[in-house]
Structures are given as structure tokens and as C-alpha cells.
Amino acid sequence: MSPLRCYLVEWYRAALVGETVDRFTAVLHNCAAVISAGGGNVQLLTVLAVPADEVIFGVFAATSPDLVARACVQAGIPAQRLSAAIDARIPQP
Helix, strand or coil, X not given: CCCXXXXXXXXXXCCCCHHXXXXXXXXXXXXXXXXXXXXCXXXXXXXXXXXXXXXXXXXXXXXXXXXXHHHHHHCCCCCCEEEEEECCCCXXX
């Protein structure tokens, strides 16, 4: 199996609020889980919202950018920008 790499997805949204970010996160997480259960390997690592800039970022780990794009499309929020193979560190507690 291919190694997991990190990918950054960007969405531009006006009027970001906590509920919107929570809904984004839940839907993306669920779609990634469905794809992984079907044999793909994609995980949502974190979602960051910057309301002042009207942007949401998602960091994914996956074996390919196609799986990340598919998770976003299935969630109904296609990536507006997907940066492949970023270098990210998510510290574990």
C-alpha cells in the first residue's frame, strides 16, 4: 500500500460560524471514513477556520490526492484548492 501523505484543502466561505465549522468537520470525517471502509485510505486530521478571511482549511492524510478530492465531493463541499503532499506535523498529546 502507498504511504500516507498530507494534503491541504481550502474552501472560501462567507459568514463562518461555529456550527458551520462543526458541520463541515462532521461531514468530511464521515465521508473519509466511508471511503476508508471501502478500501481507500483517507483521514481528516484537522479543520481550521479563519472567519476574518472567510476561509476554512482541512488537513488530510491519504494515499492519493484523488481520495481527498473524492471525500470532499461526497461531502458536498468540493475542494476549491487542494495542495498535494504538504509537510505537516500534528503533535499527539
